[in-house]
Amino acid sequence: MTDTDKAPAPSRRALIGWGGAGLALGAAAAGGAVALTREGDDLQPTAAEAGAAVDFHGTHQAGIATPVQDRLHFAAFDVTTEDRAEFVQMLKDWTAAARRMTAGKAVGEGAYGGLAEAPPDDTGEALGLKPSRLTLTLGFGPSLFEKFDLAGQRPEALVDLPQFAGDNLDKNRSGGDLCVQACADDPQVAVHAIRNLARIGFGKVVIKWSQLGFGKTSSTTPDAQTPRNLMGFKDGTRNIAGTETDRLQKFVWAEGPGWMKGGSYLVARRIRMHIETWDRTSLQEQEDVFGRDKGEGAPVGKAKERDKPFLPAMKPDAHVRLAHPDSNGGATILRRGYSFTDGTDGLGRLDAGLFFLAYMKDVREGFIRIQRHLATDALNEYIQHVGSAVFAVPPGVRDKDDWWGRTLFSKEA
Amino acid sequence: MTDTDKAPAPSRRALIGWGGAGLALGAAAAGGAVALTREGDDLQPTAAEAGAAVDFHGTHQAGIATPVQDRLHFAAFDVTTEDRAEFVQMLKDWTAAARRMTAGKAVGEGAYGGLAEAPPDDTGEALGLKPSRLTLTLGFGPSLFEKFDLAGQRPEALVDLPQFAGDNLDKNRSGGDLCVQACADDPQVAVHAIRNLARIGFGKVVIKWSQLGFGKTSSTTPDAQTPRNLMGFKDGTRNIAGTETDRLQKFVWAEGPGWMKGGSYLVARRIRMHIETWDRTSLQEQEDVFGRDKGEGAPVGKAKERDKPFLPAMKPDAHVRLAHPDSNGGATILRRGYSFTDGTDGLGRLDAGLFFLAYMKDVREGFIRIQRHLATDALNEYIQHVGSAVFAVPPGVRDKDDWWGRTLFSKEA
Numbered sequence: 001m002t003d004t005d006k007a008p009a010p011s012r013r014a015l016i017g018w019g020g021a022g023l024a025l026g027a028a029a030a031g032g033a034v035a036l037t038r039e040g041d042d043l044q045p046t047a048a049e050a051g052a053a054v055d056f057h058g059t060h061q062a063g064i065a066t067p068v069q070d071r072l073h074f075a076a077f078d079v080t081t082e083d084r085a086e087f088v089q090m091l092k093d094w095t096a097a098a099r100r101m102t103a104g105k106a107v108g109e110g111a112y113g114g115l116a117e118a119p120p121d122d123t124g125e126a127l128g129l130k131p132s133r134l135t136l137t138l139g140f141g142p143s144l145f146e147k148f149d150l151a152g153q154r155p156e157a158l159v160d161l162p163q164f165a166g167d168n169l170d171k172n173r174s175g176g177d178l179c180v181q182a183c184a185d186d187p188q189v190a191v192h193a194i195r196n197l198a199r200i201g202f203g204k205v206v207i208k209w210s211q212l213g214f215g216k217t218s219s220t221t222p223d224a225q226t227p228r229n230l231m232g233f234k235d236g237t238r239n240i241a242g243t244e245t246d247r248l249q250k251f252v253w254a255e256g257p258g259w260m261k262g263g264s265y266l267v268a269r270r271i272r273m274h275i276e277t278w279d280r281t282s283l284q285e286q287e288d289v290f291g292r293d294k295g296e297g298a299p300v301g302k303a304k305e306r307d308k309p310f311l312p313a314m315k316p317d318a319h320v321r322l323a324h325p326d327s328n329g330g331a332t333i334l335r336r337g338y339s340f341t342d343g344t345d346g347l348g349r350l351d352a353g354l355f356f357l358a359y360m361k362d363v364r365e366g367f368i369r370i371q372r373h374l375a376t377d378a379l380n381e382y383i384q385h386v387g388s389a390v391f392a393v394p395p396g397v398r399d400k401d402d403w404w405g406r407t408l409f410s411k412e413a
Numbered sequence: 414m415t416d417t418d419k420a421p422a423p424s425r426r427a428l429i430g431w432g433g434a435g436l437a438l439g440a441a442a443a444g445g446a447v448a449l450t451r452e453g454d455d456l457q458p459t460a461a462e463a464g465a466a467v468d469f470h471g472t473h474q475a476g477i478a479t480p481v482q483d484r485l486h487f488a489a490f491d492v493t494t495e496d497r498a499e500f501v502q503m504l505k506d507w508t509a510a511a512r513r514m515t516a517g518k519a520v521g522e523g524a525y526g527g528l529a530e531a532p533p534d535d536t537g538e539a540l541g542l543k544p545s546r547l548t549l550t551l552g553f554g555p556s557l558f559e560k561f562d563l564a565g566q567r568p569e570a571l572v573d574l575p576q577f578a579g580d581n582l583d584k585n586r587s588g589g590d591l592c593v594q595a596c597a598d599d600p601q602v603a604v605h606a607i608r609n610l611a612r613i614g615f616g617k618v619v620i621k622w623s624q625l626g627f628g629k630t631s632s633t634t635p636d637a638q639t640p641r642n643l644m645g646f647k648d649g650t651r652n653i654a655g656t657e658t659d660r661l662q663k664f665v666w667a668e669g670p671g672w673m674k675g676g677s678y679l680v681a682r683r684i685r686m687h688i689e690t691w692d693r694t695s696l697q698e699q700e701d702v703f704g705r706d707k708g709e710g711a712p713v714g715k716a717k718e719r720d721k722p723f724l725p726a727m728k729p730d731a732h733v734r735l736a737h738p739d740s741n742g743g744a745t746i747l748r749r750g751y752s753f754t755d756g757t758d759g760l761g762r763l764d765a766g767l768f769f770l771a772y773m774k775d776v777r778e779g780f781i782r783i784q785r786h787l788a789t790d791a792l793n794e795y796i797q798h799v800g801s802a803v804f805a806v807p808p809g810v811r812d813k814d815d816w817w818g819r820t821l822f823s824k825e826a
Contacts, residue, residue, distance in 0.1 A: 116697035123692055124645020124707055187627035191754050199692045206761035214600035232537020279536055279612045284529035294537055341604050348619035
């Protein structure tokens with residue numbers, strides 16, 4: 001086992017390497033060993049759960065089947081170096097930093113060794129904060145495979161997304177050679193992680209775009225209520241739970257090519273909601289559009305959010321009806337999206353909506369099949385897809401000697 | 414007493430008026446009576462504290478001396494109606510909605526009375542969430558006093574801010590006839606509140622700009638550690654605590670004009686940090702710039718963050734030295750700022766920094782005096798003020814018959 005397994009949710013303040021800091025900040029307020037899986041219907045985690053650490057190592061990367069954390073900072077990067085060895089070294093440096101940050105530690109062993117002349121190894125704003133269930137999940141975009149002689153390694157399942165009906169994509173919010181999804185219960189912890197990876201990557205990669213998400217819109221926890229999106233509705237109530245190994249195996253974990261076994265494919269879409277129009281729409285129209293009642297989230301004619309929907313009872317263009325696996329040859333994805341609000345659009349309207357994130361075994365059989373079928377979705381009147389990206393998410397980092405992307409980049413893999 | 418005092422932190426789900434919703438969602442998970450004032454040095458609140466309600470009513474508006482919540486949604490509005498009666502009615506409607514939302518209730522009594530044909534009285538995304546210490550604080554900008562025959566009522570203390578050295582203000586992120594500061598421990602609760610006020614104000618006001626803040630950078634709680642800003646430093650460690658009635662009276666609460674007695678003045682500044690430059694600066698330079706050590710936050714030569722600084726030990730352009738009351742004729746303000754990260758700036762740099770919020774008795778003797786003195790601040794190399802606004806924040810809403818702005822707008826006031 002590795003150093004991330006040592007301590008039960010230690011506070012960062014106990015681990016910081018700055019001279020005197022550990023001492024001055026006093027004894028560690030250790031969070032104690034806590035359960036990571038929430039039961040019951042309370043949508044807000046307890047402070048103890050929020051403080052815990054999620055193991056960085058495993059067969060699969062954390063942040064996919066991991067119970068969804070409250071906050072997101074997602075960043076897409078473009079590679080600027082042409083030196084493969086330099087890029088691989090950066091992936092190793094990122095891995096070491098991610099291993100420490102997810103355990104609630106500052107970047108760098110003993111930080112900067114007392115050298116006041118050097119920039120700090122860690123930017124410091126998460127000092128004193130708990131691990132907060134931070135997960136960091138790395139993905140490779142299609143454009144990466146045009147670099148470093150990787151063309152032959154690009155997975156067939158990693159297709160470029162077609163233009164869908166209604167797409168109005170901003171290229172400044174789309175694509176990217178790499179992505180890192182940072183999820184945590186404390187946004188400062190997620191922002192700190194992305195910022196430090198960007199700092200470590202200086203001269204090798206540059207942030208292309210990034211997105212903060214303030215509220216989770218999906219649940220991967222069995223029996224937990226589905227959180228509401230900014231339309232006030234629960235959506236995707238039959239999401240794949242992190243404990244459903246059969247469904248994860250069938251719909252989420254990639255089986256190939258060899259370097260991707262145990263990985264997954266990620267589709268990210270920035271979906272702007274026309275909030276003000278929606279808010280002036282009648283309750284009946286809103287419920288017809290989704291095919292659910294607003295209060296409970298139950299499908300038309302049913303009592304509870306997870307009751308099996310009777311699709312013929314819904315309008316033909318209802319969102320639930322069109323998105324349901326039964327309407328899409330069984331297509332099923334694991335959703336992990338977040339609500340966003342990025343201020344105002346200059347016309348007095350909130351720039352707000354859903355930052356859709358979904359993991360799947362094959363982009364063609366998952367998102368593309370479903371999204372094509374949503375061309376006639378009644379919801380399209382109230383939303384617009386304005387950003388888009390797709391990534392191959394490699395398998396997990398096995399242990400302390402392993403590193404992100406080894407199966408793709410290492411000759412011994 | 415009013416209906417906001419009835420229940421100890423009830424869940425919104427118990428109070429929603431939608432037909433069947435209360436029933437289907439099951440029994441209320443009441444938070445129980447909890448202390449609102451945190452002691453000790455833990456920077457993260459317990460779940461119970463985070464779920465509590467803050468009383469909307471009082472001599473002063475909540476959200477000023479109230480212990481700082483974790484998250485912010487701040488919105489500036491411009492008035493579009495020229496009808497004073499219509500505007501006053503909106504203020505009354507806003508008050509009623511704010512009273513309910515801060516108590517963890519949906520907007521509207523019994524919501525929409527079963528009328529499926531009407532838009533819902535509440536947008537619904539906070540249904541099931543706790544009150545989360547939501548506070549809503551209303552302010553009036555200088556430009557409001559050019560409307561509704563209010564010119565004679567503009568307080569002398571509400572001056573337009575001068576151009577400061579280094580200002581690079583974006584007019585699309587500055588000014589506003591009105592503002593609402595929404596603070597809560599759950600960002601979805603803060604966003605929900607602003608969005609519903611904007612919805613209620615449709616046709617009367619329009620959002621001019623808004624800002625999300627994800628991490629508090631100040632503390633108004635005695636003995637709590639000062640949270641870190643995105644430079645990794647603690648700043649303003651001797652902030653006015655919400656319990657220090659003498660300092661609040663001396664530096665924060667306005668004494669006049671009559672309609673402002675018990676109110677305060679708010680300065681909002683969007684301060685962009687040049688994060689990437691800062692992160693490549695040596696620890697020594699960073700500590701010299703602030704006049705503190707980074708680990709503990711202690712002033713130069715001292716051991717603890719709240720130790721009285723010895724200003725001559727610092728470099729002449731150190732931030733602490735220049736901003737200290739002893740360097741500014743005693744000028745003191747109550748800071749309530751938040752860190753922000755709004756994605757990327759198109760050049761690969763994080764659009765991140767500090768959304769500075771400060772309350773004071775008189776803008777001339779508070780912010781203006783201090784900011785003028787900061788013209789030579791070493792920190793200016795790493796920051797830029799890009800947005801600016803100032804507001805008169807009227808006194809609190811006394812009881813359930815009172816409303817926001819009554820002392821300014823009511824002839825009986």
